[in-house]
Amino acid sequence: MKRAAAAMLGLMLAAGQAQAAIRVLVVSGLGGEPSYDERFAGWSGTVAKASATATGDAELVQRLAGNAATRDAIQAAMADAAGTLKSGDQFVLVLLGHGTYDGSEYRFNISGPDITGTEMLAMLDRFPDSVAQLVVNATSTSGAIADRWAKPHRVIITATRSGGERNATRFGGFWAEALVSEEADRDKDGSINAQEAYDYATRKVADAFKSDAAILTERAKLTGKDPGRFVVGRYGTAALFANDAQLQALRGEQGQVELKIGALRARKAELPEDDYYNQLETVLVELARIGARIDARLTALGMDMGGGANAKP
Numbered sequence: 001m002k003r004a005a006a007a008m009l010g011l012m013l014a015a016g017q018a019q020a021a022i023r024v025l026v027v028s029g030l031g032g033e034p035s036y037d038e039r040f041a042g043w044s045g046t047v048a049k050a051s052a053t054a055t056g057d058a059e060l061v062q063r064l065a066g067n068a069a070t071r072d073a074i075q076a077a078m079a080d081a082a083g084t085l086k087s088g089d090q091f092v093l094v095l096l097g098h099g100t101y102d103g104s105e106y107r108f109n110i111s112g113p114d115i116t117g118t119e120m121l122a123m124l125d126r127f128p129d130s131v132a133q134l135v136v137n138a139t140s141t142s143g144a145i146a147d148r149w150a151k152p153h154r155v156i157i158t159a160t161r162s163g164g165e166r167n168a169t170r171f172g173g174f175w176a177e178a179l180v181s182e183e184a185d186r187d188k189d190g191s192i193n194a195q196e197a198y199d200y201a202t203r204k205v206a207d208a209f210k211s212d213a214a215i216l217t218e219r220a221k222l223t224g225k226d227p228g229r230f231v232v233g234r235y236g237t238a239a240l241f242a243n244d245a246q247l248q249a250l251r252g253e254q255g256q257v258e259l260k261i262g263a264l265r266a267r268k269a270e271l272p273e274d275d276y277y278n279q280l281e282t283v284l285v286e287l288a289r290i291g292a293r294i295d296a297r298l299t300a301l302g303m304d305m306g307g308g309a310n311a312k313p
Contacts, residue, residue, distance in 0.1 A: 021089040023081040024051040024061045027069050029097030029110040040097050041065050043176040047094050050179035050233045067111045078123040087130035096172040099139030101163030106144040117145045129153050134194055134230040138172030146223045155224035167217045174201035179233035190238025194227040250294050257287045
């Protein structure tokens, strides 16, 4: 029963998220050598694909990787997002690759001149304060920007706690893994939020160093309030709701009937008992019919309503 309740909550959250725009920009810089280039490109591809599932619209996700990730391209992408997002919307920025810190300025290693932390902060500050921001900086030395970029409406996640942790980081790979992993979904509601992804990636980094019998050289940091408001991955039924217009419409109908039930229950003391239960039965039947239509749509999309998730990839 708990799992079923959690799943229903996930469906409700998926419908709520669909009403607010969520723009995602994923940037992977230069690796400096082929193995890192391949690693960063793979991570960014996974994050972008998972973000498209989470938002329900691939058009809201932009990926800049390798030689395409230039200062001008990053500035243009962020300026476009800042100009289109409105109050209540969200912006998610994910940086993957190498970073450097000279004691005063952080730099993200990209094609052409590196982009500085000061420049990135200026871009983020162009967004209205009413647009919630999630920044995941998974580069080495990323901890140097954690406090500098902090604002009340902004959650900052860094792979390191300080600019002194200079080794190539593993956090980005585990962050990408978290977005497509049911294991990361602690409450099993079908949606993976930023807090869950952070906890998963942090745990996996520690496990990896322990497995290698190596000294832990990166310690992730989360700065800001309510990271759980950012849904960064979905799977199973929640992913279908986020990506299917018919399911979103049905969930909207379901929500309206649930409002009717709430209003009726609030009037229970005012109504004769028979009237109350007759009206309640009417709206519950209406709710059940919508539920049957949802089940039929899920079955058509390949979801086994007997309890197993057989969604089409």
